[in-house]
Structure formats: structure tokens, C-alpha cells
Amino acid sequence: MNCISILFVTMICMVMVTPYCVAAENPTVEINATMAELDSIYLDIIINNPSQTELYLTGLDLSISDPVGADLSSKWKTPLLLKANESTKYRNKHSLIGGDPLLRFYQTGSANITVTGSLFLEEGTRAFEVPFHKEITLILNTEEGKHTTSPNVTASDYYIHRLFDEEGEVVEIITTTNISIHNPNNVALIISELEYEVFAMHKKDEKLKLNSTLPRGIFSCNEIIEPMDTFVYSGEQRISDSKIIQYFSGNETKYIKVRGTAFLIPNETGWNPSYFEPKFNSIIVINETAKNDTNQIDDASTQERDLSGFQAIFTITCLLIVCCIHILNKK
Numbered sequence: 001m002n003c004i005s006i007l008f009v010t011m012i013c014m015v016m017v018t019p020y021c022v023a024a025e026n027p028t029v030e031i032n033a034t035m036a037e038l039d040s041i042y043l044d045i046i047i048n049n050p051s052q053t054e055l056y057l058t059g060l061d062l063s064i065s066d067p068v069g070a071d072l073s074s075k076w077k078t079p080l081l082l083k084a085n086e087s088t089k090y091r092n093k094h095s096l097i098g099g100d101p102l103l104r105f106y107q108t109g110s111a112n113i114t115v116t117g118s119l120f121l122e123e124g125t126r127a128f129e130v131p132f133h134k135e136i137t138l139i140l141n142t143e144e145g146k147h148t149t150s151p152n153v154t155a156s157d158y159y160i161h162r163l164f165d166e167e168g169e170v171v172e173i174i175t176t177t178n179i180s181i182h183n184p185n186n187v188a189l190i191i192s193e194l195e196y197e198v199f200a201m202h203k204k205d206e207k208l209k210l211n212s213t214l215p216r217g218i219f220s221c222n223e224i225i226e227p228m229d230t231f232v233y234s235g236e237q238r239i240s241d242s243k244i245i246q247y248f249s250g251n252e253t254k255y256i257k258v259r260g261t262a263f264l265i266p267n268e269t270g271w272n273p274s275y276f277e278p279k280f281n282s283i284i285v286i287n288e289t290a291k292n293d294t295n296q297i298d299d300a301s302t303q304e305r306d307l308s309g310f311q312a313i314f315t316i317t318c319l320l321i322v323c324c325i326h327i328l329n330k331k
Contacts, residue, residue: 026128029134030045030046033113059074060074062115066111112138115132140274148273151185155280158286161174183228183230194233196261199212214237256286262280263277
């Protein structure tokens with residue numbers, strides 16, 4: 001009887017303890033990422049509750065690697081109910097960050113993302129935390145029917161503005177480089193980056209050879225080029241290098257070489273290709289008789305000299321008026 005009693009008590013204890021063991025099973029997490037817009041994604045956190053009791057999600061910590069680069073910490077007053085043996089989806093929208101990770105994402109069409117975080121849960125009076133770590137792949141969706149064509153990039157103009165000192169010597173040169181980008185597509189394009197180099201060349205034996213390297217330019221923004229439209233980037237450089245000043249001070253024809261690359265992406269998802277990286281290499285010829293070379297005087301200096309003369313005349317006139325008033329008052 002003693003053995004049977006012990007066995008019976010043991011079975012009763014197992015029956016009583018089993019539900020608590022099942023209830024203590026922690027939720028599991030699955031994560032999916034899809035493109036929401038061109039520059040953002042939807043992150044779906046699917047929480048599975050395998051226990052036999054209801055749980056409540058009271059908060060969430062989240063960290064996402066590049067090209068999302070987001071951190072999220074949320075605690076809410078009304079907990080989210082996680083029913084027993086059911087799954088619940090929690091969705092967040094996150095913007096993609098710029099820079100090299102985003103460029104690589106558009107170049108390759110996919111990106112591996114690491115999502116790390118913790119779920120904050122309650123079961124009755126018990127509060128506990130469940131950490132998770134997931135690696136997922138974000139895919140840039142494209143459709144064969146929505147085809148795009150590479151834009152045309154050219155260095156179209158190069159302007160020179162000389163600044164003179166009081167003795168008529170050139171002390172500084174302001175150069176303006178105009179780069180045209182034409183969008184031949186039915187979808188707008190975003191200029192993510194434009195980088196170029198400028199070289200002063202001289203002609204010898206009918207061949208162009210390098211004379212000087214001018215300051216390079218980098219243009220990084222989200223400028224939009226509408227369909228069938230042309231955007232002109234205008235970059236200004238101030239140069240005080242004596243060798244370059246000497247090059248531009250002569251009367252001979254100037255040959256300016258402008259080369260570079262642009263990085264553009266469609267303003268909508270689903271287009272193929274998903275990015276463009278056109279290169280350009282242009283030679284611009286500048287003659288001394290060209291319009292862009294007639295403005296050789298420092299307008300600011302001229303205005304200052306004119307203003308100084310005006311101020312002198314104005315001051316003398318004011319003094320004469322004051323003297324006249326003083327004399328009249330004495331009379």
C-alpha cells in the first residue's frame with residue numbers, strides 16, 4: 001500500500017506541475033522585412049506564444065543594422081495580448097539611411113540585416129524578458145516590365161571669374177563647373193551622389209597633356225530629376241594657387257577636362273535596373289573671346305571703391321550743411 005500511495009501522490013503532483021511547466025515556455029520571434037517605399041521598409045515582428053496561458057507584451061527594445069540603422073525602445077500603457085497557442089504580428093516602419101551601405105544595397109539588390117532586441121512580457125504577476133537575435137535578407141524588388149534607361153551625364157560649361165588686387169594682378173580665381181544630367185525615363189530619378197575631378201590641360205603636338213589638377217567636387221543630396229527633364233548642377237571653387245592662376249592668366253585657349261561619376265536611383269520601387277552609376281569625361285574649350293571670360297574684374301572690389309567715393313562726397317556735403325546751419329544760427 002505504501003508503494004501504491006507514493007505512486008499515486010507522484011502522479012497527482014505531475015498532473016499539477018505539468019501546466020505550469022507548459023505555461024513557462026517562452027515565446028519565439030520571427031522577423032520579416034519588406035520594402036515599404038524607396039527609402040523605407042516594413043519590419044514585421046511575429047511573436048508566437050506556445051504556452052497554454054495568455055501573455056501580455058508590455059514593451060519592446062529593437063536594434064537594426066545598416067542600411068536601416070534604427071534603434072527602437074517602446075513601452076506602452078495598454079499591453080498587447082498574446083493569446084495562448086497563437087501568433088501576433090507587430091509592424092514598424094523604418095527609414096533607410098544614406099551612405100555606402102545604402103549604395104551597396106541598390107547596387108546588389110539585397111542586404112543582410114541583423115535585428116537584435118528583447119520582448120518585455122507579463123504573465124499574471126510575473127514580469128520577464130525574452131531576448132532575440134535574427135539575421136534576415138532585405139530584397140529590393142524589381143519588375144521586368146518596368147525598365148529604366150541610364151541617364152546622360154555631361155560637363156557642359158566651365159566659367160572663370162578673375163579677382164584682381166589694387167595693382168591689377170590676379171590674386172584669386174573663381175571657377176564654376178556646370179554638369180548636366182538628363183533623365184530619359186518615365187520615372188523620376190534621385191541623385192544620391194555626384195563626384196567629379198577637374199584638370200587644366202595644355203595642347204602640345206595636337207595632344208592634350210596635364211598642366212594642373214584643380215579642386216575636386218562632391219555633391220551629395222536627394223535632388224530629384226523629373227521624367228524627361230534635365231538637372232544642371234553648378235559647383236563653385238575658389239582657387240588661389242599661383243600655378244593655376246598663371247594658367248588662367250594667359251590669353252591662349254584653355255582646355256578643361258572634367259571627369260566623374262554619378263549615382264542615381266529611381267524614385268519608385270519596382271523599376272529595373274534599380275540604380276545607375278554613369279561615368280562622364282568631357283573636354284571643355286575656353287576661348288578668351290567667349291562670354292564666360294569677359295567678366296574679369298572683381299565686382300565686389302569695384303563696388304567697395306565706388307561706395308568709398310560716395311561716402312567721401314556724402315560726408316563733405318553733410319559738413320557743409322552743418323556749417324551753414326551754424327552760421328545762420330549765429331546771425
